[in-house]
Amino acid sequence: MIDILTNDALVTLIAIHAIAAIGMNLVYLTGQLNLGQAAFLAIGAYTTAWVDVELGWALVPSLMAGAVAAAIVAFPVAVGANRVRGIYLIMGTLAVGELVRVAIGNIEAVGARQGYFGMEPVSRGGVYAALAVVLVLALLLVASSHGLRMRSIFDDEDAAAAAGVATRRVKIAAVMISAAVVAISGGLLAKWLLFIAPRDFGVGVSFEVALYTLIGGVHSLLGALVGATLITVLIEVLSKVPDLDYVPSALHFLSGWRLVVFGALVIVLMPALPEGLVSRRTGLALSAPFRTLRRRYQSTEEQTHRRAGADLLPPANTAAIALVGITHDFGGVRALNSVDFSVDHGEIVALIGANGAGKTTLIDVVGGRLSCQVGAITLLGSDVTHWRPEMRTRTGLARTFQNVRVFAHLTVEETVRLGWLAARPGGPSSSDVLQLVGLEAHRDVLPGRLTLSQRRHLEIARAVASNPVVVFLDEPSVGMNDDERAELATLVRAIRDLGVAVVVVDHNLDLALGVADRVVVLDFGEIIATGSADDVLHDPRVRRAYLGENEPEEAIGEVEA
């Protein structure tokens, strides 16, 4: 066994596989489980080998040729992957893996099914240098703003879009970057083995590459390295099983059953370690020394951004947001019916209505999560009716969700920073926002360690950090006690004092009516009353909608979901 582990060739193979693992990690980080990585390994291997043999290219350009070829082939795959999720994505990528293998088996120029050889060998030093370069670049990418956007998609794609992340573009880029990195691994493999054939890139290889990340852990690049090492060593050990004297002959069959062994490993490991061997917490602990450095850089960047927009004023005589004739049907159910509604700068509007009145549907249509079927939405004078959610956020429209949606693997500080990355110039820095919501003491904590009230504050912080013109808060007080609700009311007023228009949807009328400058009442998708809290409380249509026609007046203030 020791012989196996001290084998130089094995260490080199681990380094080559570690590059593929990093590539796999970079795409799975956006929540896309690509089970067709053998295709990009093969494209990298064959392209690198071909430009080496036929054109005499040196190591680096030939590896780059493989990476570029893989990224180009990955583009249509990435676009297709964007349209599907879950099992369809897995099946689609598996099919691509097989398609490329079969196609290569028919190309005579690279030896078809017989295989291809004749390339110059790569030295061990060359492999380790390639791993070092790929690892450093991957670390920089993951630690960058773009990396933060990628990681947010892993946790919640809708919430990422609401935070201003161009989810489609980030996912497409991730598939292409991942393919390029996996292809570099393929290119090195070709120049290390010196003979490649289509059978080396079968579906089992795709599973193995996926396992590097699943077993090692996606939330830290260390996980990719650990996973690649473990699986490569395991493959080596399994292949040697029949030669090992101390392994009983009854177990020799394991040598040919390695996918079954890996399957068993996943079944045993995953329930105990759902994040893989290297968890997000471990990753956080490892990155702690760099946090102060990064904070200093980000703080300078955010102050510069604020100064750049210091003189920006909202256009005169323009509402923060105006909705005209918004109608939305779910099949036969009309959830919204010709809703006209506008909010002024720095105004707090309470949008209230019984269960099913259409409040969340309205926020979803305004935020772009649901397409606008009929009507128009104008934000700061611009028609945003058919814009994608992230474009609305970047133009000044922020929202929170009814079921609090924070990012499970982003720290409090990273979540607020994600919101800030979509900010219009001139707004508060992420530190200011953390202070505003009272979470600065929890900046390095993951949301799982926060109370529900703190998680709601975090979601609001993410929205406010984008320096919005208007923010829609969907039932922010659910699950809060009286003290927490009072704090929330203070926070809503503080947000208004920043010049932001706030729309609060809440069943707790003490909160909603207590903070509102104006109240809008929805009933069966239509606005039935608008005015001061006092006006709407005495409106007979509102009394009917909430309580039934002849209920006593005092009862209204006690209505809760």
Ligand code: ATP
């Ligand atoms: P609540 O206060 O309970 O959250 P709401 O005022 O937010 O209610 P919506 O969730 O917007 O109301 O629902 C408005 C109407 O649209 C309801 O009749 C609801 O059943 C319907 N509806 C909402 N979402 C869907 C959907 N995805 N498919 C079909 N019908 C839906």
